[in-house]
Structure formats: C-alpha cells, structure tokens
Amino acid sequence: xxxxxxxxxxRKFTVACAEGEEAHIAMLGRTIDAKLADMPHIANQSExxxxxxxxxxxxxxxxxxxxxxxxxAVAWPEVAENLEALA
Numbered sequence: 001x002x003x004x005x006x007x008x009x010x011r012k013f014t015v016a017c018a019e020g021e022e023a024h025i026a027m028l029g030r031t032i033d034a035k036l037a038d039m040p041h042i043a044n045q046s047e048x049x050x051x052x053x054x055x056x057x058x059x060x061x062x063x064x065x066x067x068x069x070x071x072x073a074v075a076w077p078e079v080a081e082n083l084e085a086l087a
Contacts, residue, residue: 001018001019002017002019002021003015004022004026006025006029006032008029008032008033008036009037011047013029032058035053035054035057036053036054
C-alpha cells in the first residue's frame with residue numbers, strides 16, 4: 001500500500017493506493033484539478049461542492065464519448081470503485 005498527496009483546487013488530499021498506481025492516481029488528480037481550474041467561480045464553493053462539479057463535468061465528458069461511440073479513456077467502473085474506497 002502506498003500514499004499519494006493530490007493537490008486539487010488548492011487543497012491537499014492524501015489518498016491510499018496500491019504500489020505502482022501512484023502515477024495513475026496523480027494523473028487522475030491533475031485531471032480533476034484541471035476541470036476545476038476551468039471554473040473560476042469554484043473558489044468560493046465548499047470542498048464537497050467543488051468536487052461534485054468536477055465529477056459532473058467528467059461524467060458528462062464520459063457520457064458524450066459513449067454517445068459518440070468512442071471508448072472511454074479510463075475504466076470508469078474501476079475509477080468509481082477507487083473513488084468509493086478513498087471516500
């Protein structure tokens with residue numbers, strides 16, 4: 001087991017992951033942070049609300065890719081399981 005600290009919307013989150021998954025989890029954290037950076041009004045929101053907005057935007061992207069027939073870039077069931085375990 002390993003720990004990694006993610007910097008998302010100026011907040012630090014330390015999460016556990018399996019050995020060797022650190023780079024992947026860091027990339028996911030940067031993706032979430034980038035989504036939030038595109039929303040300047042998010043700075044005044046609570047942590048939970050900011051992460052909710054990021055999750056909704058990412059879910060919408062996933063939905064649009066599926067509608068277009070593109071395979072998702074990430075295995076979403078696996079991501080959902082990891083996020084649930086982190087919560």
